[in-house]
Amino acid sequence: xRVLVTGGLGFVGNAVTHVLHDxxxxxxxxxxxxxxxxxxxxxxxxLHGDLRDLHALRRQxxxxxxxxxxxxxxxxxxxxxxxxxxxxxxxxxxxxxxxxRALSETSPVxxxxxxxxxxxxxxxxxxxxxxxxxxxxxxxxxxxxKRATEQLLEYHARTGAIGATVLRCFAISGAYKGVGDQDTTxxxxxxxxxxxxxxxxxxxxxxxxxxxxxxxxxxVADAYRRAVEAASPGxxxxxxxxxxxxxxxxxxxxxxxxxxxxxxxxxxxxxxxEPCVLVADSSQLRRDLGWSAPHSHLDKILRDAWETTGxxx
Numbered sequence: 001x002r003v004l005v006t007g008g009l010g011f012v013g014n015a016v017t018h019v020l021h022d023x024x025x026x027x028x029x030x031x032x033x034x035x036x037x038x039x040x041x042x043x044x045x046x047l048h049g050d051l052r053d054l055h056a057l058r059r060q061x062x063x064x065x066x067x068x069x070x071x072x073x074x075x076x077x078x079x080x081x082x083x084x085x086x087x088x089x090x091x092x093x094x095x096x097x098x099x100x101r102a103l104s105e106t107s108p109v110x111x112x113x114x115x116x117x118x119x120x121x122x123x124x125x126x127x128x129x130x131x132x133x134x135x136x137x138x139x140x141x142x143x144x145x146k147r148a149t150e151q152l153l154e155y156h157a158r159t160g161a162i163g164a165t166v167l168r169c170f171a172i173s174g175a176y177k178g179v180g181d182q183d184t185t186x187x188x189x190x191x192x193x194x195x196x197x198x199x200x201x202x203x204x205x206x207x208x209x210x211x212x213x214x215x216x217x218x219x220v221a222d223a224y225r226r227a228v229e230a231a232s233p234g235x236x237x238x239x240x241x242x243x244x245x246x247x248x249x250x251x252x253x254x255x256x257x258x259x260x261x262x263x264x265x266x267x268x269x270x271x272x273x274e275p276c277v278l279v280a281d282s283s284q285l286r287r288d289l290g291w292s293a294p295h296s297h298l299d300k301i302l303r304d305a306w307e308t309t310g311x312x313x
Contacts, residue, residue: 006072226289
């Protein structure tokens with residue numbers, strides 16, 4: 001299958017690209033950056049274009065016969081979205097509309113779209129084990145832009161013009177093919193940064209007993225592959241992607257110190273009004289697509305991520 005991966009140079013996109021390529025698909029990557037990415041397979045075509053530029057998308061996609069898209073490109077910082085809500089809706093929602101329009105004009109078939117959404121669409125008051133039938137009540141511009149894009153894809157799929165699958169991912173970590181998460185606003189990259197001596201301490205809210213789950217990026221990439229191969233025109237599906245079991249923030253700090261052999265000083269911040277436990281119920285994904293998460297145990301996640309910091313050598 002001829003598959004386009006938008007955002008294929010990113011942390012998750014890199015893994016998705018490799019997994020699709022290794023499964024025998026003909027993969028192209030769309031990026032708006034010019035940074036080199038040596039880890040991509042040689043057979044992968046690198047295309048340059050911005051989601052906000054419909055003409056550029058038409059030029060890049062024309063004649064390529066794209067049959068499916070893993071759509072990971074977009075803005076994804078919660079705090080940043082409060083400062084730049086217009087940008088988040090322009091890139092994430094309008095950019096997706098541009099992509100769909102370009103595909104409608106250039107693809108020889110009704111393509112299938114697998115969209116990178118987020119568990120944040122359930123809102124900050126959701127707690128416990130979250131299922132897909134819970135109401136989506138996003139309370140950040142970032143989450144709202146993701147939810148709006150989900151709805152755009154659902155309504156467009158109803159016309160038969162595309163097939164669409166939404167993957168609501170929770171916390172993703174680990175590394176694959178030497179590419180890890182560099183966003184140190186997230187707890188695992190931050191804890192590893194501290195262990196590497198690149199930051200003095202890590203801030204943790206409250207007593208550190210809040211429970212969150214973490215899925216290895218390779219398992220997430222496998223979910224994308226399965227979704228691409230199962231989608232069909234006119235069909236819309238939505239799945240949570242997660243392990244269903246979590247760890248505390250204190251557990252992460254302790255495990256990072258044990259794996260790296262280095263101290264991870266903690267700065268305790270005041271408690272914030274956030275759920276005590278937040279994990280995904282992915283039983284629907286497991287049932288429908290046969291997905292599992294064999295790489296998503298904390299030890300492997302942390303060891304793989306630590307290897308990419310350079311401090312482990």
